[in-house]
Each structure stands twice: as structure tokens, then as C-alpha cells.
Amino acid sequence: MDNLPRPGTPQEDLADRKSPALPPRQGLLTADLVALAQGGVSVILASCGAEGKPIAGIGVGARVDEAGTIRVFLTRQANLPLLKALEDGRAIAVTFSRARDHVSFQVKANGASILQACPDDTPEIARQSAVFRDELIGINLPKHVAEGFTTYDPGDLLAIEFTPEAAFVQTPGPGAGSPLSP
């Protein structure tokens, strides 16, 4: 649609990694990816259950610390099978996707810890959800749909924490899935 920004491409994401003026890093992730992950975006998750069966999950926000450890916030009720798989020591995949231009990346790790969300996480999760809601309205989603999509029960929040072992371009297009290695 005319009022949408031009979508990103996997090639642009990869070219950014090769820039000589590479931004400072937080573990595996460059600062721009950290900003994207914490910027009010879609956060979706997967793990692998018994017999190798995949399990899809959905998050409500994320924070990345200076060492590059990622905390993904999610509601327990919506993600029971995924949390069970993580308790059993299964691997994790998380994709962050910006609504306005579809720029996306995925991180993976062989396991993740399940924690309570910290008190100082709460305002940050609320901020990211509000930004995400506005982004969804910005791509012409009806307001009530955008609000429904970004509403959660604060009393049901958990965090899962992991250090990513690999990161990949996930922006739609040819080249999606390429490793985001330096």
C-alpha cells in the first residue's frame, strides 16, 4: 500500500553485517538487532517436543543484556507445551519481526531457562507492547485487532532466558535464513 514504507530485504540485512562501520556488539548480536528485538515487534517462538514434534509459541516482548543474553517475555497460559519442552531441556528458536517493513531475524540456542519476570521488566514490556500496537495500527490493522494482539495478563508473565548460539536473517525474500555472522 502506498502509505507503507518499502519492505526490507534479506540482502540489505546481510550487507549491513559487512559494513566497515559495524556497530558495537552485545554478544552475538549487533546493536541494531538488539534495538529491533527491544523495539516493540512481533516475538514468536518454537521448541521441539517429544518425538521431534515442533511447538509454536508467542511472546510479548524481549530484553537483551550487555553480554547478549536474551530474555523473552511470554504468558504461561498461552505457552504451556513450549514451556514443558524447555523444562525438558529442548532447544529454542525466537524470531523478531518489525511490522512496518518486515525486517526480521531469528536466534537459536540449545536450551533456555524459565524465570519469573523481574519487577523492572514490567514497564519495559508495557512500553514494547504499546509500540507494537501502534506499529500494527500503522500497517492498517483495525485498532481493536491491534489492541487484542498486544494485550496480556501481567500476572501470568514469565521470562525465558538464553544466550543465542546462532542468528539468521528472517526478512521475507530470497536469502532469508542466511546466517547473520560477522
Place this chain on the structure above:
Amino acid sequence: MSGIRIENLRRSLEGVVASVLATCDGDGMPNVSMISQVHYVDADHVALSYQFFNKTRRNLLLTKAASVLISDPATMASHRLELEFVETRTSGPLFESMKAKLAGIASHHGMEGVFRLLGADIFRIRSIAEVPFLALQPPPLEPPLLPAVRKSICELDTCTDLDELLDLSLECLERHFGVSHSMILMVDAKERRLYTVASRGYAKSGVGFEAAFGEGVIGVAALENTPIRIGHMTSDYRYGAALADTAQRAGLLSARPAEIAFPGLASPGSQIALPIAIGKTVSGILFAEAEEVMRFGYDDEDALAVLAGYLGAMIELLREDEDDASEDAQPADTQSGTSIAAQLHQADQSVFLDHNYLIKGVAGAILWKLLREYVSTGRTDFSNRELRLDPGLRLPVHSENLEARLILLRKRLEERQAGIRIEKIARGRFRLVVESPVTLEEFAGSGGAGIPVANI
């Protein structure tokens, strides 16, 4: 399998909000991505759009397993589907339905040219689980569609001829379904084109507008004999001058052909095209559109498909092959005024009245036959049966609907008000009414040029 049926979750499959697709590789490493389309196939199957060969695709081919999260945009009710990959289809009705829908979704998200359907991946639904989510207040109930179907069918049952049936069908769409813009097109099997015989809700009737098989939602629905609907219009499926211009530049057309413009909305939000089929043969298309986006959902498609199917059966029932035995009243001689110059261009059977394009193809040939008979013998009354049997008209197969051609011709003559009319006088019989003396001229070329080959 749980008691939840996929039929009750179809609003979650309209692509308003993207779904989540998870897969695993052979070592149990998961992969997760957004997917723009989860398409309802039947009670036990859905199809996912295969757009790129990527990690998801490799995992699916290897492990055959997927987990998909879908959400209802109206209530946010969410469900997790456990799926088993069955096969990929790269052509056919399901593929074309998904391709059109994806084109609309791509247009909505500014991803035209990026989202392109490579295949429809069919999955068996192994389980459906409700995902507890903060539900929204459900939207107000929409009027149920089944009573609208029933009322429409009851009304159509009263029709006694095709003309009435076509117009009443579109009227029923407006009165019972709230659909204000609609058209019916019939198939020209020989030319593999569709021509408009009835329309409702437009500034110009557009009767005579043609679409080729495969062109726009109407042409694709006819080609694949499957309903096609788009929730967000995209240039990929839009009718307009672009196609003719392209053909002209490519040298496929020597001159801009005489044609009638698409009468539809300039900026439609949604469109739907449903085959009017008799058995496995498509005889026409019921087309509807709206200015709002996402106007037609799965339930609308089901309801309108039933109506279109019934329309097909009624069309077959109302064929007027048999002549009515009643005596025809003799026409009054009312000729006056200046003469009408009628011209036929043999190449495409196009007929011009006083140098203005009227009609072409089979309907053009029919009019010419009537005018020739009239000029040489003074005859005015004709039967559908004699036209059907006339070797000169070379009417094609049984599926060809002669009555639809006559309706098209009658409406075009009415719109032009050129002093020539067709009036129905009895079942299977009609009269040519010519108000002024008429001269006939035939040309070998097309498009208003060429050499006269006969003056009649």
C-alpha cells in the same frame, strides 16, 4: 483429535493477522517464522503457502511436522494446530485460490513482487488445541447466510426465462446479502472468454464487457472452475486498459480492438468470482465486489457458491430450444426517419451501426443474420431453434447458451437506441424491430477499416 473443528475457526484463516509456523530439523533444532496464509481445505486439511525454499521448507520435507498458531482477528481466540505434511500442489483450483488470496495479502502489506506462491502445501490436521489468550468482546453477530440463500432460491424458482433469472439473481444479492455491485458473465467456450450479460450497481451496465480465461478473478475462476476471492485488491488481478495496451505494444493486436470497458468499481476493496457450473462445465461466472476490504469471507464464499450452483441448474432448466406453438401477432409497420447504416467486419464479426461499435463475435453474427433476412425478405420473427441449427452461425457445443447471446444483443441494442430492437414474443421466439430503413455493408478487415466486400 479434540472436539474443535477447523470449520469453526475459518475467520482465523483469512490472513488478517499473520500466523506462526514452527518446524524442527532432524536434530530437534526448531525454526519459527510468520506465515501469511493458512488456507482452509476441508474438515481434516489446511494448506500453507510455500513462497521460498528456506529452512522451514527443508524441515517440512524432512520431518513432515509443523505446529501453527492461528488467531481470530475479531475475538483473539487462538489455536495451535499440529499438522502433518502431505503434499505440495503447484497448479489447479486450490493453488489458484491461494495465489489470488496471497496476491491480495501481499498488496496489503506492500510486498507485491516478494510474496509469490510457489506451491500450496497440504497438511493433515492431527490436533487442534485452544490457546488461552485474553479474548476480546466478540463482535456483533452478522446476519446468518443460510436464510439469505434459501430466500434467494425460492425467488429464483419463480423465473420463467433466462433474462429474468439473471436480473433477479443480482437483485437477490443486493436484497438478501447486502452486495450492491455484481455482474454475471457467460462463457464463450470456443473463444475461451466470458462476456457480461447482466450487471447491477454500476453507472454503466458494461453488458458486453469481456474477460479472457485466466484474466483477473473472473477469468481465473472460470479457468479453474473454483471460487476466487481477494480481500485486498492488487494490480495482479485488476481489469483495465493495461492488458490491451500490453498486447498492442507486443504487436499482438494491430489496432485497439472495439471493446466495452469493465463497468466495475474503480477502486474495489474486495472481489469474489464464483463458477456457474453445470456438472463439471463452467457456463458462467457470478461476480461481486465491494469497496470495503475483506468483505467476502469463507462463509460468504460458501453461500454464494450454492447460489451460483443453483443458478447453473436454473439456466439449464430454462433453455428455450423448443418453439412456442402459439401464433405470433403481426408487427405493425412503424418505419420512419433516416436510414441506419449497418456494417459487419468479418474478421471478428463486429457490427457497427452508423459507424459506432455495437457488438462482436457470435452475438454480432446473429444480428447480421437477422438483418440480412430482414433486408432481403422483410421477415421479422425468428425462433431460437432455427438460430441454434443455422450452420452459418456455427454455434459451438451444446454448452453454448444462445439465450444469453440474445440477452446480450438485446441489451446492447437497447443501450445504443439506434433504431433496432429485439423483443421477445413467446418462449423461444423473438422479433426484430427496425424503426428505419437499414443498409448493410460487409468488410473483410476489422476495426472500422477494410474493403467493402458486399453491399446488401
